Amino acid sequence: MIEIQNLTKTFSVVGEDGKQETFDALKNVSLTVGDGEIYGIIGMSGAGKSTLVRCINMLERPTEGKVLIDGTDMGSLSEKELRQMRRSITMIFQGFNLLMQRTCLDNICFPLELSGVKRTEAVRRASELLETVGLPDKAKAYPAQLSGGQQQRIAIARALATQPKVLLCDEATSALDPNTTHAILELIRDINKKLGITVIIITHQMSVVEEVCSHVAILDHGCVVETGEVAEVFSAPKSDAARRLVFPDADKSPMEAEIPGGIPAAGNPDDIPVRLVFDGSHTTDRAMITQMAIDTGIAVNILYASTRCIGDKVFGNMLLGIPGGMEAVERVKAYFADDPQIMIEPAAKEDRADA
Amino acid sequence: MLDRMFSAEALEEALWILKNEFPLALWETFYVTVLATLFAIILGMPLGVLLVTGEKGGVRPLPAWLMQVLNVVINLLRSVPFLILMILVFPLTRLIVGTTVGTVASIVPLVIAAFPFVARLIEGSLREVNPNIIEAAQSMGASPFQIVWKVMIPESVPSLISNVTIAVTTVLGYSAMSGIIGGGGLGKIAINYGYYRYKYLVMLMAVILLILLVQVFQSLGTYLSVHSDKRIRNRKK
Numbered sequence: 001m002i003e004i005q006n007l008t009k010t011f012s013v014v015g016e017d018g019k020q021e022t023f024d025a026l027k028n029v030s031l032t033v034g035d036g037e038i039y040g041i042i043g044m045s046g047a048g049k050s051t052l053v054r055c056i057n058m059l060e061r062p063t064e065g066k067v068l069i070d071g072t073d074m075g076s077l078s079e080k081e082l083r084q085m086r087r088s089i090t091m092i093f094q095g096f097n098l099l100m101q102r103t104c105l106d107n108i109c110f111p112l113e114l115s116g117v118k119r120t121e122a123v124r125r126a127s128e129l130l131e132t133v134g135l136p137d138k139a140k141a142y143p144a145q146l147s148g149g150q151q152q153r154i155a156i157a158r159a160l161a162t163q164p165k166v167l168l169c170d171e172a173t174s175a176l177d178p179n180t181t182h183a184i185l186e187l188i189r190d191i192n193k194k195l196g197i198t199v200i201i202i203t204h205q206m207s208v209v210e211e212v213c214s215h216v217a218i219l220d221h222g223c224v225v226e227t228g229e230v231a232e233v234f235s236a237p238k239s240d241a242a243r244r245l246v247f248p249d250a251d252k253s254p255m256e257a258e259i260p261g262g263i264p265a266a267g268n269p270d271d272i273p274v275r276l277v278f279d280g281s282h283t284t285d286r287a288m289i290t291q292m293a294i295d296t297g298i299a300v301n302i303l304y305a306s307t308r309c310i311g312d313k314v315f316g317n318m319l320l321g322i323p324g325g326m327e328a329v330e331r332v333k334a335y336f337a338d339d340p341q342i343m344i345e346p347a348a349k350e351d352r353a354d355a
Numbered sequence: 356m357l358d359r360m361f362s363a364e365a366l367e368e369a370l371w372i373l374k375n376e377f378p379l380a381l382w383e384t385f386y387v388t389v390l391a392t393l394f395a396i397i398l399g400m401p402l403g404v405l406l407v408t409g410e411k412g413g414v415r416p417l418p419a420w421l422m423q424v425l426n427v428v429i430n431l432l433r434s435v436p437f438l439i440l441m442i443l444v445f446p447l448t449r450l451i452v453g454t455t456v457g458t459v460a461s462i463v464p465l466v467i468a469a470f471p472f473v474a475r476l477i478e479g480s481l482r483e484v485n486p487n488i489i490e491a492a493q494s495m496g497a498s499p500f501q502i503v504w505k506v507m508i509p510e511s512v513p514s515l516i517s518n519v520t521i522a523v524t525t526v527l528g529y530s531a532m533s534g535i536i537g538g539g540g541l542g543k544i545a546i547n548y549g550y551y552r553y554k555y556l557v558m559l560m561a562v563i564l565l566i567l568l569v570q571v572f573q574s575l576g577t578y579l580s581v582h583s584d585k586r587i588r589n590r591k592k
C-alpha cells in the first residue's frame with residue numbers, strides 16, 4: 001500500500017523581478033493507493049503530477065509530509081536503503097529514457113547489473129521479459145532503431161526486471177499515437193493482472209484513465225481536488241478542475257462547442273440542420289433519437305454525433321437534419337422539451353461543409 | 356630568396372634530411388603526442404567527471420567552495436601561454452624526469468597544459484548526456500559511481516572520442532613548440548633548420564608532415580566517433 005500523507009513540495013524560484021521566491025508545486029497532498037490497483041493521477045500541465053510521482057520514489061525530496069510504502073517511511077531511509085528500495089518501485093517515462101548506446105537486451109539487463117545479478121542470469125531474465133512485452137526479436141537492436149511504442153515496451157521490460165511491487169508511469173503514453181497508446185495500456189493492464197503490481201499512472205488524458213484505471217485522483221494547482229473510483233468521479237465531477245477535464249469544452253457553453261470541419265454535407269440538402277446538446281441527460285435503454293423519429297414520424301438524419309456516456313449520463317452534441325420544414329423542427333423541439341438537460345438550437349445552414 | 360629556397364641544392368639537402376632525420380622526428384612527435392594526451396586524459400577525465408557530478412544538482416554534489424577552487428585552477432592553467440608554461444614547470448619536470456631538456460622532458464609541460472583542457476572537453480561531453488536518462492538510472496537505484504561508470508561515460512562515447520581527437524591535435528601543435536626547449540620531433544626540425552639556419556624548404560616539409568599527422572588523427576577520430584554511435588539509424592556499411 002502506498003500512503004501519501006500531507007505532502008508539500010516547495011521550490012525556490014527566481015521571480016520576474018529577479019528576487020528569490022517560493023512556489024508550492026504540491027500543497028498538502030494526501031492519497032492512498034491500495035495493493036494491485038491501477039491508480040490514475042490526472043491534471044492539467046503544471047498541476048504538479050510529475051513532482052508528485054517523483055516524490056514517491058524520493059527523486060524529489062518532499063518539503064513536508066510523508067510517503068509510506070508498505071509502512072516504510074521513504075523519507076527516513078538512508079541513500080543506500082533508498083537505492084535498494086527503488087528496485088521495487090520502478091518507473092517509466094514519457095521520453096522512454098533508454099540508454100541509447102546499449103542494445104535493447106542490455107537495457108533490460110541494466111537494472112539487474114546495478115544490483116549485481118550475474119550476467120548469464122540477467123540475460124536469461126531479460127530474454128523472458130522481451131517475450132513478455134512482445135519484442136523477442138529486438139534483443140540485438142538499438143533503441144534508435146525502434147518506434148516510440150517499441151521503445152516504451154523495452155522501457156516497461158526494463159522496469160519489470162527487478163520484479164518491482166510498484167510501477168510508476170509518468171505520462172508514459174503521451175508521446176504515442178492513439179493505437180499505440182491503447183496497446184501500451186493493454187500491456188500495463190496485463191502486467192498488473194498477471195504480476196499483481198500496483199500501478200500509478202500519471203496523465204493529462206481522460207481517455208487513459210478511463211481505459212485502465214480503477215481509481216483516480218484529480219490534481220489541480222498542486223492540490224488533490226477529488227479522489228475516488230473512476231466511474232464515480234467522472235460521472236459526477238464535483239470540482240471545477242474535474243469538470244474541466246471531463247468536458248474540455250466546458251469554458252464555452254455546450255451550445256458553442258465546435259463541430260470539427262463544419263457541418264457535414266451528408267443528408268438531404270433541404271433538411272434543416274439542428275443541433276442537439278446533451279448536458280448530462282439520463283440515458284434510457286431506448287435509442288433516444290430513433291424513438292423520437294418513431295414517435296413523431298419525422299425521419300431525422302443524424303449528420304454528426306459526438307457524445308460521451310459517463311455512468312448513466314450522456315454528454316456531448318449531435319447534429320440532426322430534419323426534413324419537413326420549420327414545422328417539423330418545432331415538433332422535435334417540443335418532443336424533448338421536458339428534458340432540461342437537452343438543448344436544441346438551429347444550426348446555421350451556411351456552416352454546411354458543402355456550402 | 357625564393358629561388359634559393361627552391362634551388363636544386365636546397366632540394367637535394369632537404370631530401371637528405373628528410374631521409375635521415377624525419378623518420379625519427381616523426382616517431383618522436385607521435386609518441387610524445389600520444390603519451391602526453393594519455394596522461395592528460397588520466398588526469399583530466401576524473402576532473403571532468405567531478406566538474407559535472409559535483410555541481411549543485413549533480414549526481415554527487417561537492418561543497419561549493421571546492422568546485423570554485425577546481426574551476427579557478429583549471430581556468431588559470433588554461434590561460435597561461437604554453438611557451439611560458441613550459442618554463443614555469445621546469446622544477447616539476449626536473450622532479451619527475453630528472454632533466455628539463457629532451458624529448459621525454461617535454462612531455463611534462465605538455466601534460467600540464469593539456470589536462471585542464473581535456474577536463475573541460477570531458478565536462479562538455481558528459482553534459483550532453485540526456486538528464487532524463489540519468490534520472491531514469493537514479494530511479495532504478497543506481498549509485499553516483501554507477502551513474503558515471505555505466506551511464507554518463509558509455510552514453511557519451513561518441514562525443515568523448517571526438518573531443519579526445521581535438522585534444523590530440525592540440526597536443527600535437529603544442530609538441531611542435533617544445534622544440535624550443537630541446538624537445539625532439541618535427542617541431543625541432545622546423546625550428547633548427549628553418550628558424551636558425553634559414554633552410555625554409557626543410558621547415559616547409561616539417562610543417563606539411565605536421566598537417567598530414569593532424570589529418571590522420573582527425574580522420575581516425577571522426578571515423579571512430581561516428582561508428583561508435585548507436586543513435587545513428589541507417590549507417591551505410
Ligand SMILES: Nc1ncnc2c1ncn2[C@@H]1O[C@H](COP(=O)(O)OP(=O)(O)OP(=O)(O)O)[C@@H](O)[C@H]1O
Pocket residue numbers: 011012013023025043044045046047048049050051052204
Ligand atoms: N525543480 C523545479 N524548480 C522550480 N519549479 C519547479 C521544479 N520542478 C517543477 N517545478 C514547477 O512545479 C510545477 C509542477 O511541475 P510538474 O512538472 O510536476 O507538472 P506536471 O503536472 O507534471 O506538468 P506536465 O503535464 O506539463 O508534465 C510547475 O509549475 C513547475 O514549473
Ligand SMILES: [Mg+2]
Pocket residue numbers: 049050051171
Ligand atoms: Mg510532467
